[in-house]
Amino acid sequence: MKQKAHPKFSYNTVDEFIQNFTFRNGVHTIWLGNQQSLALLVQGEAFYTQSSNESLLVVFTAAQFDRTDKEPPFFSGVGLARSLELPLLAIADPTLSLSDTLPIAWYAGSQYCPNLPQKLSTLITHVSALTRLKLLIVGGSGAGFASLVQAMCLDEEATICVWNPQTDIMNYSQTYVDMYYETAFENHPLPDGHMHKVDTAGIKGEKRIVYLQNISDWHTQKHCLPFFKCFTLNKYGRSTFIDSAGKVAFHFGDWGKGHVVPPYLLLEALIKTLAQSHNAALASMFLESQGTKAQPYLFEKGKGLFPFRIETSLEDRVLSLQCSFLEGEEDPFQYAFYLMDGKERVDTKWYTAENHVRFTLPPKIRQIKVVVFVKDQLETVISKQFTIKG
Structure with missing residues (x-):
């Protein structure tokens, strides 16, 4: 399946991109060497100059399990950004180009680009500085992992919104973990500093995180709770928890059985709220205002409330x-x-x-x-x- 044609811009190195990039609609391809390239989709050139807009939407792409008649690069967020009238920087995972069948690589790099997360943070930082827009980074599942990793790599302020993310690659399906490492690194040893896990101790600077989790998803136990337990949180409403600084919020929903994405309209409205406020506490208020039907009742540890x-x-x-x-x-x-x-x-x-x-x-x-x-x-x-x- 052929993707929509976009204007194309090419850069031989990351340094050349930083020297010559301007925010123009199209696919911007940076050559990484070893026949690998990193593709960025820019959209919303007209939006970023609007005085009412303060946010740059950065979107990673989740797993591509059905790659029949599909060719990389794979981008997400086009419709969302257009609907919200936000400038978009969509990032494709270059490691997926190493195989016709590899569905997920978590933007964690390969032997050809072992420091991919750090390289992405350099590029994201440059685009943010050039446009003078605040970063709003979003993604679900494997793209949620990539989004959270940027909280560890980026030095500057950012708001990160994720849903049902992985927080440790090693806790994902062993079949796909093995497929990724065999494809990306073959028999080469993993590089020092390879980021396979989101470490809360490594989160840098001013970051706001809004984390949505479907309660019946197996990710709740394997990925969410180990991350959730790293924070000191207070319960807000039925199913939302937020830290005392108002920077980290978790919201648990009941949107269906298993690894189910939150409803599109909910995500769209939430991301609009974050684009306007960059405030996790306001995001929590919004999420709790959406009614109780899809919100499980959860307890607050050590608070003694017994609602029975x-x-x-x-x-x-x-x-x-x-x-x-x-x-x-x-x-x-x-x-x-x-x-x-x-x-x-x-x-x-x-x-x-x-x-x-x-x-x-x-x-x-x-x-x-x-x-x-x-x-x-x-x-x-x-x-x-x-x-x-x-």
């Missing part, structure tokens, strides 16, 4: 207890129960999806207590103890 109604009955030494969640909503939690005699545990029901329990009381129990544990979809646990009179 407990109903108990005691008859013929059988204690029945049931937890009720918000009325009319699906219950996605796991429950466990302890039966206590004072401080001594005498019976246990381990975690299941059942929100009720029946305990037969021992003959000599004196001080009946029950501890209820509830675990949410991020495996955060809250608990509450009840004394039963009887």
